[in-house]
Each structure stands twice: as structure tokens, then as C-alpha cells.
Amino acid sequence: MEVINTIGRRKTAVARIYMKSGSGKVLVNDRDYTEYFPVGTLQYVVMQPFTTLGVEGQYDVKANLDGGGITGQAEALRLAISRALTQVIEGSRKPLKDKGLLRRDPRMVERKKPGQKKARKRFQFSKR
Secondary structure, three states: OOOEEEEEEEOOEEEEEEEEEOOOOEEEOOEEHHHHOOOHHHHHHHHHHHHHHOOOOOEEEEEEEEOOOHHHHHHHHHHHHHHHHHHHOOOOHHHHHHOOOOOOOOOOOOOOOOOOOOOOOOOOOOOO
């Protein structure tokens, strides 16, 4: 199997991954994913595509993460891994799609407007 290259995005985070068959190592910015994502829920999010298809420990992933926060990066990585698995494994699209792992979450931070404190919050109104 050749190396599969895919991309995943969430908020302002971008994950570029290179996946090939191997022993199940997941490297994120040249560190192990359990070291990069110390929270258990984020580790679960990253491994969700593998556990959904039951192929844990069969593919090596080398990921470059950039931008955003730790949660956005984990979800961007999940999307990139899901996209790569659809290219490698026949019939994997339906179970991943049913769990919502192939959907790019479109929610972004709303921009701040001029004359306001934040995106929607206004300055305090004073009548006199």
C-alpha cells in the first residue's frame, strides 16, 4: 500500500496526514498522539475512525497540525483520518458517514463588528 495523503479542517485548525499500513503508530508533529493530546476524550476523538471500522493497530499515521486550539486540532485530525480510510478500505464510507465522521464542521467564530464590544454584545446603552 502506498502512502495516502489527506487533509482535515475544523475552525482554524488544519491537519495534513500521511497514512500507510503499519503497526498503529500515530505521530502528531513528531510526537506520539497520547503525548500531544493528554486528555482522554481527545485521544478517543482521534482514534474514533479506527474503532468504528475495527482496524486499530493496522495503519501508521504521521500528522502535521497547524492553527486553532487543541480540540479543533483533534477534530481536524479525525476528519483527515476518516477521509484516508475511505480511500484505503472498500465499504468503509457508510459506517463512517453514519457516525458523522466525514462531515466538515462548518461552525466558525463570528467576527467582531465595529461599534460593538464583541461579535454580538453591544456597549452599555446610556440614555443620559
